[in-house]
Amino acid sequence: MSTRIFITSAEGHTGKSTIALGVLDTLSHELGRVGVFRPVARSVSEPDYVLELLLAHDSVDLPYEQCVGVTYDEVHADPDAALATIVARFAAIERQCDAVVIVGSDYTDVGSPTELSFNARIAANLGAPVLLVLGGRTSDGSHARTGADMRQVADVTTAELRSEHASLLAVIANRADPEHLDEIVAGVRESVAASAEGAEPVPVWALPEDRVLVAPTLRSVMDATGARLVRGDEALLEREAVGVVVAAMSMENVLPRLIEGSVVVVPGDRTDVLVATVLAHASETFPSLAGIILNGGFDLAPQVVRLLGGLDSSLPILWNELGTYDTALRITETRGRLAADSTRKYDLALSLFETHVDGAALLALLEVAPSQVVTPLMFEYQLLDRARSIRKHIVLPEGDDDRILRAASSLLQRGVAKLTLLGNESAVRARGAELGLDLADADVLDPNDPALQRQFAAEYATLRAHKGTTVDMAMDTVTDVSYFGTMMVKMGLADGMVSGAKHTTAHTIRPAFEVIKTLPDVSVVSSVFLMALADRVLVYGDCAVIPDPTAEQLADIAISSAQTAQQFGIEPRIAMLSYSTGDSGSGADVDKVRQATALVRERRPDLLVEGPIQYDAAADPTVAATKMPDSQVAGRATVFIFPDLNTGNNTYKAVQRSAGAVAIGPILQGLRKPINDLSRGALVSDIVNTVAITAIQAGTQEPGSPAEAPAPTPEGASS
Template sequence: MSDSAPSTVYIASPEGDTGKSTVALGVLQMLCASTARVGVFRPISRSTAQRDYILELLLEHSTADVDYDQAVGVGYEQVHADPDAAISDIVLRFHEMAKQCDAVVVVGSDYTDVASPSELRYNARIAANLGAPVVLVLRGAERTPAQVAEVAELCASELSLEHAQLVAIIANRCDPDALGAVADALTVVDVPSWALPEVPLLNAPTMSELCEAIDGEIYSGDPELMQREALNVMVGGMTAEHILERLSDGVAVIVPGDRSDALLALVNAHEAEGFPSLAGIIMNGGMRPHPAVERLIEGLKPRLPILSTELGTFDTAGAAHTRGRVSLSSIRKVDTALALMEQRVDARELLARIEVPIPSVVTPQMFEYQLIDRARGARRRIVLPEGDDDRILRAAGRVLQRKIADLTILGDEAAVRGRAAELGVDITDAQVLDPRTSDLRDGFAQEYTKLRAHKGMTVDRAREYMSDISYFGTMMVYRGIADGMVSGAAHTTAHTIRPSFEIIKTEPGVSTVSSVFLMCLADRVLAYGDCAVVPDPTAEQLADIAISSARTAEQFGIEPRVAMLSYSTGESGTGVDVDKVRTATKLVAEREPSLPVDGPIQYDAAIEPTVASAKLPNSQVAGRATVFIFPDLNTGNNTYKAVQRSAGAVAIGPVLQGLRKPVNDLSRGALVADIVNTVAITAIQAQAISAQA
């Protein structure tokens, strides 16, 4: 529990459709990157009949242990019945919830039901009663810069009348060409202000939302693509060739089910090179295709979602023009919203106005944000060999959108870009290379032949090796065309790292390639090595692993204090295994005299100060260790998984170490977020190597 009141910020707007949830999500991430337990509170819920999708989204990204019911104040009915009593209930519920938080994002009402002549005034009263400074969100759409400034001045006056403290203004959904003019106009109000552009994607409905809006059902297609946003809806009321002329990327086309020519043209256009990638087809009128056409479509097995509805053309078109939500399932919208806030709003200035305390702990969310922020600070080019994996493409879209790294993706360019477009992932800024046809292949083969001449390598065989994505990607890193590589989502660890042993080789003074997991616990980050590569290391290899792990830890802001783990602590134990650890500890101390290291030591003595004071009272590592070196792979792998599952730790890795240039292996069960983190880690490793050059 917090000993003092948490830092609180109130996100308010004077009207609907401001994109307030985009701003709230961005502010929430800024806070989660800066302090430990960040909660969310909704003083007036959108509805008591169904769950508030904005609150659900924000709770998913928060870090305090607060559930949905705790995060809700009152409903509109209570506000209508007795506004003053409703505020009393809101204040009471807020303070009960806030006890569990270091910071709270309060998200004002949404104008789904105007509770008073000025809903902003009512939100201002709530903010004043909560002692929460206000970030005001204005709608810039269909307004001139002068009109936006006029609204800002009126709102500032209303907030002042209710004694609410305005600390910042964000004008959202502005004309992209007028951002500078809007920002200049907002200087009439004496608080920091920023302008965000209108991004059509954030308002676009997904095919799933369209299906619900038209009361339809899925006729055929890849269920994965139902989450793709329809950037436009077009009625295909003309001939097939004229429909084809009017197609655009991400469009959903409405056609009657009996229009066989139009249906087949659209299905084939979506698959064809040179045509836009469609979001989907909506068959209206309750008609199915002719049986022969139905059989043909079934044989084509189109991935494109095709929906059917009983509604007529006019009613379908009307229902389809629905506004999309930024909800839990809207991964692309969430990424877009976060990128928008990261790139357009000065987080340091805003957080200073909110007066966020300096944290004494490092949470997983804080660590992940720091990774991304550091990677973004000096972008590096990372190669992703597995361009045929949807997770890689989704991660690539996120990396590019948030400017974490520059990317090269390996695979057939038409297939890679086509599938990315189908998934609604923008990889326009990525380079896509096919190892089988690339101009680089012959040069790589010549180079590899020289590197492996002692093994009898020939140019013809080397050319075959270079058609393999792992070898081609590794050679890109070796030649400096890419700064690092991330692979393994669909390939074994051996397939990913064997080329690195042959081509990149180990860094000076280290003869062992090993790995470390960055274990993000609730309040700190530890390094565990080796949990993925060396099965039964010798004493010399253990020393290598310890030194490499300490260097890796330092790269990621962890002060290295190395515990060489064993079943025995100090001089008490004997036996081959404990002697190996004792020897390795001495080797580390000889090679790196300034590195704090102790061993053999048991895990409890390494991490727990009270145990350490009893077992190793004079150690500078015991009870304070940050880098844990396991005696073998069996122990390391099982321990990291036990901590991950039992303690709820976030395990980032394995991070490969000891190579001259960074190559990192993914788990074959890696999630998109894992891939993004690994790309950021690889970029940071590349930055460190560049700084040493």
């Protein structure tokens, strides 16, 4: 039987979707197959936004239709028959999963007592313990509840659960008053303890209300007010509107009332206020706005349109025919929803859950045993969790790239690393605000900062004096973002660097070859990819840097790759790959691999290594039993060393595409401090993973003095 948990609430608008997402994400870190089930929905076929949100999670692979039990109409018509259908449909989902998150109904069109009672009946019949979500605000959202209020709500709700024989697992007070979390937890805990009658205490947690989570997007506001976009960047319609300003007054009185992230309602005939508001948004001295709504149905005069065009603002300007009162009313009645396509809300929801709910305790309550299988999602979580535990400082030189800004916001929300972005601070923060990102905790440095430029130039000139570099020459070099970021790492102002979203591999790593240099006893900088397969993680090297390594370089790559594997919790068993296995083949290429294998054994007798060996003999136990029956590596290899870049690069891409593996990398290895390169086609998730990897490398790598070994040239690097 799978692990089951039933998430329900006593009323609507408690933010149950935030809790469901947090529980789903927590389970996915330990289990390979996690499912979602919605016992009662408005429709079996029409979209349910909570179910869509959860099905979008990477751990869930189920069709929408299978995850719905019955509709409200079916419950109204015959509750007992509906319950039987729910049980049957749940059984079909459970057979496919290690755990199922069951999300109760949403209090849309039936009375609260009746609906809670039916949810409790469902939980009891499914044998699923209840995670009860209590709203920290009254159901209409108008007032925050005190600890005493929350105790009363808990008294009524837990009594209803008991009457239907539902088992209470834990209680979460969501959207709670941030200034009274302890009081609220104490009030609910008293209620639960009083009802437990000597049983084991039920955990109680509280999540504070966050205005971003409950704020609607500008697109939702546009739809609610019947508006259309007349100017600005359509992509910015996804920004949350955290407030509303009605600008039905003179310009000088409007400007002081502007609020960060707000939507400003401007009468369509007040073009002076419109222009002033757009200019204020562009100014560094006024708040950044989500958008403007021109109401009243007035068309803009051609000269005003021309003026706005000259301002070159991306701020969305919407237009509708409603009056000011109706426009403002519809905006205030528009509720925010947690959706998979709202990255900021998604990250914020997970961050709040991780911060305020003891995930380990929740898993213990559910008696979840760690899986022996490591899925790509589980491995990615382990990366983030390890990076979060050490909180290293990473510099991101490409602060003018939206993907970098989105990744930075996600990393900061999840507390994965300290970050410095390079670029003009005003421009970086303005673009982040336009995208609705939270970059408040990021440092932003300008590569043209004169003090740092002089400091870095002096150090770089000293390091490159043997090449004839002077301080004046270095002053120009270090303003390049890759050199500036590398110098930050070199001089201890950052622990590592991640770049390459807009620059070539050579541009990213050449400064590292010149400045950071290699570790002792390492002659080359090489790379690996972490290949997350369906059930395990393998290490492939070198797939990005050295085109045709010598035997000595191949041995270096193997030893560095084994060390990288250990950094990420992978037991190294090294396969030195060739087109023949053991003594079956001959030729220069095979001899090179055979010599490299001998060098690895000589330099690191503690490592398990086999070579030459073909890929099938290294990876498949059945083939290994025939070709190398006595080998400790054959059939069980975890580190695969390719004889050249051509083989390695093509193989990792073939496995990535044909086996559906997640390729994480390239990860540079052999440097004294971690510098990592991104593909120019990198997704936000790739950047997040690479920053986490860089932080882990920084936390496990021994510091040392600059190496004197010659660094390789990057001309052959590939990405």
